[in-house]
Amino acid sequence: MCQLLELIALSLGLPADRFNRYLENHMNYARINYFPICPTPELVLGKGAHKDHAILTLLTTNEVSGLELKRKSDGEWLRLRPIPDSVVVIMAGVLQVWSNDEYECIVHRVVVNSENERFSMVTVASPSYHVMVKPIEELVTEENPSKFKEYKWGDFFMSRRVSNLDKTKTAIQITDFKLGEERKPHV
Numbered sequence: 001m002c003q004l005l006e007l008i009a010l011s012l013g014l015p016a017d018r019f020n021r022y023l024e025n026h027m028n029y030a031r032i033n034y035f036p037i038c039p040t041p042e043l044v045l046g047k048g049a050h051k052d053h054a055i056l057t058l059l060t061t062n063e064v065s066g067l068e069l070k071r072k073s074d075g076e077w078l079r080l081r082p083i084p085d086s087v088v089v090i091m092a093g094v095l096q097v098w099s100n101d102e103y104e105c106i107v108h109r110v111v112v113n114s115e116n117e118r119f120s121m122v123t124v125a126s127p128s129y130h131v132m133v134k135p136i137e138e139l140v141t142e143e144n145p146s147k148f149k150e151y152k153w154g155d156f157f158m159s160r161r162v163s164n165l166d167k168t169k170t171a172i173q174i175t176d177f178k179l180g181e182e183r184k185p186h187v
């Protein structure tokens, strides 16, 4: 996780350790999702459309497909083919804000199927609780002004914890901190 963050910092033209200051006593957590076999997969979703909100999500599965990514240009859902022994890396909301929209977190969902059960293990890196999340100063210029208001990660996290993912229309999301934009319904 730390090495990935170093590479991402370098890709933005920042020193490799630029994000370290936001990670003191920070929290990584893991979650295991179980998607049972479903006799009517066309009627249900394993996990509805959403964006991840922390820094990075690392995802491994039992190599049963199901993860779909929403292509921004036309809104089409694209199914990710599982690659054995690989890890899927999802850039999440905090990275979108830190990079001032250079990176964008992708809308994704999980579909189920009638043949195979599916497991996924998700490891999430979050900033330290007290961190105020805002675009990295070096990436903000007169030509590229800050696109987000700052927010405290801990408050954001707690607010999402108490909302149910199935009711994300009301849950807080990073676009709520986008400057010059009205609050839009989720995704």
Ligand SMILES: O=C(O)CCC(=O)C(=O)O
Pocket (backbone or CB within 6 Å): 031, 033, 047, 052, 059, 061, 066, 067, 108, 109, 110, 119, 120, 122
């Ligand atoms: O199971 C998957 O492939 C993705 C799960 C997911 O998006 C999540 O837990 O946030």
Ligand SMILES: [Fe+2]
Pocket (backbone or CB within 6 Å): 050, 051, 052, 057, 108
């Ligand atoms: Fe996700």
